[in-house]
Each structure stands twice: as C-alpha cells, then as structure tokens.
C-alpha cells in the first residue's frame with residue numbers, strides 16, 4: 001500500500017467522502033482546494049485499482065503540525081489503511097522538522113481514538129462543544145523525536 005500526494009484531480013472524490021463521513025464538519029471543496037495551494041499543507045492518499053480508499057491531511061506551521069483530515073472509505077476499513085495514512089503524515093511531519101503533532105477527535109469516535117492511540121498520540125483535554133452539532137472534541141498530541 002503506497003501513499004501518494006493529492007492532486008486537484010482527487011478533490012471531487014475526497015470532497016464526496018468528506019461529505020459522506022463528516023456531514024456538517026466536512027471540509028468544503030473550496031477549503032480542500034485552498035489547502036492544496038498552501039505550502040503548509042500536506043495531503044496523502046491511498047489509491048488501489050484507481051479507487052481512493054483512504055486519505056489524510058495536515059497543516060504544518062514551524063515545528064507544529066495539526067492533522068485535520070483522516071478517513072478510510074467504509075468498505076476498506078479495519079485493514080490498516082487508517083494507520084498507514086497517519087504514519088505517512090507523521091513521517092512527512094518529521095521530515096519537515098515538526099516536533100509536535102496535534103489533532104481533535106469527537107468524544108464519541110472510539111475507532112479514531114484507538115487508531116490515534118495506536119499511533120502514539122495521547123489525549124490532552126476536552127474542547128467543549130467544538131463541533132457544529134455541539135459535541136465535544138478530545139485534543140490529542142504526539143511528540144516526534
């Protein structure tokens with residue numbers, strides 16, 4: 001399973017998956033396109049037989065990164081793709097000299113929390129009513145050596 005960087009041709013598919021999995025908190029197609037134009041953004045995906053099966057993205061500012069996107073298409077879950085996406089993001093962050101990586105995850109999203117714990121993140125604190133529907137987020141952090 002090799003990752004590759006996003007291109008503009010991928011945006012329709014990524015946007016459709018965002019809308020499917022994140023509803024109100026999905027990144028808009030415009031936000032995805034703006035990110036692709038930014039040097040601070042890194043987006044990676046897995047493509048198998050022409051199908052995008054998983055994707056992720058992060059913003060890097062100085063020595064900190066914020067992972068804002070991670071998803072695996074529903075029928076491809078539980079086979080290591082989410083972990084591969086997070087690992088690819090972490091290795092790019094390391095390559096760019098990042099020391100600390102943050103992310104937010106819904107308190108109800110146990111699969112994602114377990115994925116991030118498995119990748120070495122620790123929970124820091126809750127951010128009250130962070131999501132548009134009023135759900136709290138857990139802020140997680142990983143220090144890179």
Ligand SMILES: CC(C)(COP(=O)(O)OP(=O)(O)OC[C@H]1O[C@@H](n2cnc3c(N)ncnc32)[C@H](O)[C@@H]1OP(=O)(O)O)[C@@H](O)C(=O)NCCC(=O)NCCS
Pocket residue numbers: 021054070071072073076077078079080081082083084104105106109110111112114115116118
């Ligand atoms: C969270 C998500 C990205 C996981 O992707 P995935 O490709 O299924 O994850 P992986 O197969 O790489 O799993 C890696 C680890 O995550 C944890 N995990 C993943 N799915 C899990 C589930 N349904 N239940 C419990 N643990 C789970 C496990 O620890 C797993 O390791 P293991 O297989 O050795 O037990 C996927 O469920 C998804 O896209 N969800 C909808 C979008 C989303 O919530 N994204 C996160 C936003 S913060």
